[in-house]
Every structure is written in C-alpha cells, then in structure tokens.
Amino acid sequence: MILGVKRLLSIAVIATVGMTGVAQAADGVPGVDVSNWTGDIDWATVAAGGGKFAFVHATEGTDYRNPRFEAQFGGAAAAGLVRGAYHFAQPHESDGTAQADFFLQNGGTWVSDGQTLPGVLDVEDNPYQSQNGKNSCYGLSVKDMVTWLKDFTTRYREATGRHAIIYTTTSWWQTCTGNSKAFAANPLWLARWGSEPGDLPKSWKRHTFWQSAEKGTLAGGQNVFNGTESKLKSLVNPPAEVRVSGAAKSRTRYRVTVANTGPHPVKDIKVSGRAFGGQRVVKAPACKFSGTAVLCRVAELPRGKQVTFEFTTKPSKSKGTVGMNVTVGSVKLTLKSR
Structure with a gap:
C-alpha cells in the first residue's frame, strides 16, 4: 500500500469521494483501503457509491499509529461497511511477535461484532531504502523473512482465533520469501494494479481480496472481494470451529x-x-x-x-x-x- 508512511511529513488531506456513479467490481464486491493520507472521509458517500468494506491503516512497526484510525474505522462501521485494520510491516526493526502485539493493542484485534474483518499484515517492497539502507526485503534472508511472517501470523492467530490476511505482491513474495507455500491458511489480499490479478504467490490458489488501483472512484485504494457479499459476511463472522x-x-x-x-x-x-x-x-x-x-x-x-x-x-x-x-x-x- 505504502500509505500513511510514518517517516514522511504528515499533510492534512481531504479525500475525494464525491465522484458520481456506483463503483463496479467484476465478479466481486467493491471496497476501499484508507490511511492517514486519505484524510477525512465521507463514509456515507462511499456506501452510496457501492463500497461494502474498508481496510484502515492502524499501525507500522512498533512505534506508529494512524492518528485518524478511530475516526476512519468507526466511520466505516457507522456507514454500514464491514471493516478491518492493517499493519504495515517493518521486519528489520523488531520481530514478528512484537509487531503483532503492537498491532493487536492498537486497533488490530478481531471482535465478533458482525462488522470486523480479520486484521491484515501488509508486507511489500521496503519504501524507506534511502533512509534505512536496506534492500526490498528489509535486509532479511528468505529463511529469516519466512520466520518473521510465521511469528506474526502465529501470534495473531493465538490472540484472536483468526488467520491474519496477508497483503502482498507476487513479485515481492517470490523474491523475499522464496515463494513460500507455508501460508495457505491466511487469506490473500493481492496487490496488482491493472485489469487482471495475474499470477498468484505459491501459497495460494485463489485471492480473497484484490487491490487493482492505488486510487478509484471511492476513497483510497480500489479493491474487490473475490466472492459474494454473503461470503464476505462469512469471513467477517465465521462459524465455530x-x-x-x-x-x-x-x-x-x-x-x-x-x-x-x-x-x-x-x-x-x-x-x-x-x-x-x-x-x-x-x-x-x-x-x-x-x-x-x-x-x-x-x-x-x-x-x-x-x-x-x-x-x-x-x-x-x-x-x-x-x-x-x-x-x-x-x-x-x-x-x-x-
């Protein structure tokens, strides 16, 4: 996503959400992802435009919280959208367990309220290479990156009973995890801007969410859930297991x-x-x-x-x-x- 990055100057922005027309999503349910950078959001307009779900940036590393998180997260729910929080990973700064705990303590937990999606682990190319001197994989080896991801997702599962959603790109996953097959239980939110999702990382046979554009007709990024609205609700509140x-x-x-x-x-x-x-x-x-x-x-x-x-x-x-x-x-x- 690279939204709301913590080391850049924060500038107040008002989201452009008043565009006419209803969002269209081929073979799925439309939704958005937002962050501090998206600014103040008219969630009623998002809902009227066809948006059914929202992912809200909550945390990054172990020292950044989106200052607009509560307003954005609560606003989405008040407008009738299901919503989930996401954590932007900084694997070189601290271990996966520590970052999962920070996420859980700052908006990332899951509750059985019929409106909350499982939390998201956002792992992608290092956007701070010029500042931290690390490569796209944050300086971690394939083995260490897989361990980091397992530590985060295991801790999240232990705390919530849910499998964290993983947001990533196919190219990053191939390069930085060696195309690991170890995360098939975690729903995939695939980032690929274009008209088709394209090839998937080896852990998955299908994507659950797809981010097809950085900006869409609604607030923030343009996304689609790969299924029906009833299946989206089942992901929000699954049966006992x-x-x-x-x-x-x-x-x-x-x-x-x-x-x-x-x-x-x-x-x-x-x-x-x-x-x-x-x-x-x-x-x-x-x-x-x-x-x-x-x-x-x-x-x-x-x-x-x-x-x-x-x-x-x-x-x-x-x-x-x-x-x-x-x-x-x-x-x-x-x-x-x-």
Missing part, C-alpha cells in the same frame, strides 16, 4: 480430545461413545456411563482451549479387535485396538 482427535492407548484405555480452534466459544458439546468387541465401560471421569455406552457434556469450551476425556473398559476376552465408536457433533471416530 472444533477439532476432534482420539486414540486407543491400549485394549482398555481410550482418549478423546476436543479442541476449540475457531474464534468463538462453543457451547453444549456432547461426546458420546459406545464400546465394541465384547467390552464394557468401567471408568469415565466427568462423564456418565453404563454398560457399553458413555456420555460426556461440555457446557462451554472457550476459544483456544481443549478438553480431554479418558475411558477405561473391561474386555470380556483377551484376544481380538476391541474399541470404541465416538461421536462429537458431525464427527465420528472409530478407535481400535487388538
């Missing part, structure tokens, strides 16, 4: 773990199991059991937490296949032992 795993530790001991890997607390989880192979359940802490059946309930599982259940059985024979069938929601596990 639970991971279920299990193992037969022996012929008489079975373990099931339920982990909340999504952004929301999950309520009223039911874990039901039934032993097979001529055995019955004889021990199941925190659960009810009778004969071959066992039932466990979790009133609420907070985001990022997990709960583990252990079941002990008594087989009626010493040989042959035994096990348990376990159901958690739509997930079915068969745990076998011999």
Whole structure:
C-alpha cells in the first residue's frame, strides 16, 4: 500500500469521494483501503457509491499509529461497511511477535461484532531504502523473512482465533520469501494494479481480496472481494470451529480430545461413545456411563482451549479387535485396538 508512511511529513488531506456513479467490481464486491493520507472521509458517500468494506491503516512497526484510525474505522462501521485494520510491516526493526502485539493493542484485534474483518499484515517492497539502507526485503534472508511472517501470523492467530490476511505482491513474495507455500491458511489480499490479478504467490490458489488501483472512484485504494457479499459476511463472522482427535492407548484405555480452534466459544458439546468387541465401560471421569455406552457434556469450551476425556473398559476376552465408536457433533471416530 505504502500509505500513511510514518517517516514522511504528515499533510492534512481531504479525500475525494464525491465522484458520481456506483463503483463496479467484476465478479466481486467493491471496497476501499484508507490511511492517514486519505484524510477525512465521507463514509456515507462511499456506501452510496457501492463500497461494502474498508481496510484502515492502524499501525507500522512498533512505534506508529494512524492518528485518524478511530475516526476512519468507526466511520466505516457507522456507514454500514464491514471493516478491518492493517499493519504495515517493518521486519528489520523488531520481530514478528512484537509487531503483532503492537498491532493487536492498537486497533488490530478481531471482535465478533458482525462488522470486523480479520486484521491484515501488509508486507511489500521496503519504501524507506534511502533512509534505512536496506534492500526490498528489509535486509532479511528468505529463511529469516519466512520466520518473521510465521511469528506474526502465529501470534495473531493465538490472540484472536483468526488467520491474519496477508497483503502482498507476487513479485515481492517470490523474491523475499522464496515463494513460500507455508501460508495457505491466511487469506490473500493481492496487490496488482491493472485489469487482471495475474499470477498468484505459491501459497495460494485463489485471492480473497484484490487491490487493482492505488486510487478509484471511492476513497483510497480500489479493491474487490473475490466472492459474494454473503461470503464476505462469512469471513467477517465465521462459524465455530472444533477439532476432534482420539486414540486407543491400549485394549482398555481410550482418549478423546476436543479442541476449540475457531474464534468463538462453543457451547453444549456432547461426546458420546459406545464400546465394541465384547467390552464394557468401567471408568469415565466427568462423564456418565453404563454398560457399553458413555456420555460426556461440555457446557462451554472457550476459544483456544481443549478438553480431554479418558475411558477405561473391561474386555470380556483377551484376544481380538476391541474399541470404541465416538461421536462429537458431525464427527465420528472409530478407535481400535487388538
């Protein structure tokens, strides 16, 4: 983006948002990205012009906050747009975890309010080469850059339950990460000014957002969401996400773990199991059991937490296949032992 860069003289600017006509986005939903440099924004005009989402510059490095962030971020929401914050990376100044924390503490966190997109990590060519003496990759090796990106995105995921969106160009990604394939879980916001998105970095098979121009008919940069408006809303507020795993530790001991890997607390989880192979359940802490059946309930599982259940059985024979069938929601596990 290179918007609102912190080391340049700040000049008050009024955004030009009064152009006539409704923004058009081929095969997608139109939106904008703005920063301190965009100035005061008439968000009602953006909404009337067809804008459905906005990305707002929040932070840079660990020492810059957009002074207009609250007004721009809140103004977009008040006009009915969904909005997200972005962090302009300075990988040579501090590690990824430190910059993620600064972003999270200064507007970049995600909340389940139906209007907030996951935060964005903006990584692109170093715009300060003449000042910091670093190359386009901020002086980092490919290995160190990938580590930096992993530290930032991991910290953001831990704090919010969401995967940070990554804004980048294909050429920068190829040069500075070695075209890393390690970030497929993070939605891609591709920067390529022109009529087509073009080739994508190897981590992604599709882009989620596309910045096609530095300026458009609305405020700030011209962007499009690659999908329908309902899919955009699903990105804003996704469903709960639970991971279920299990193992037969022996012929008489079975373990099931339920982990909340999504952004929301999950309520009223039911874990039901039934032993097979001529055995019955004889021990199941925190659960009810009778004969071959066992039932466990979790009133609420907070985001990022997990709960583990252990079941002990008594087989009626010493040989042959035994096990348990376990159901958690739509997930079915068969745990076998011999």
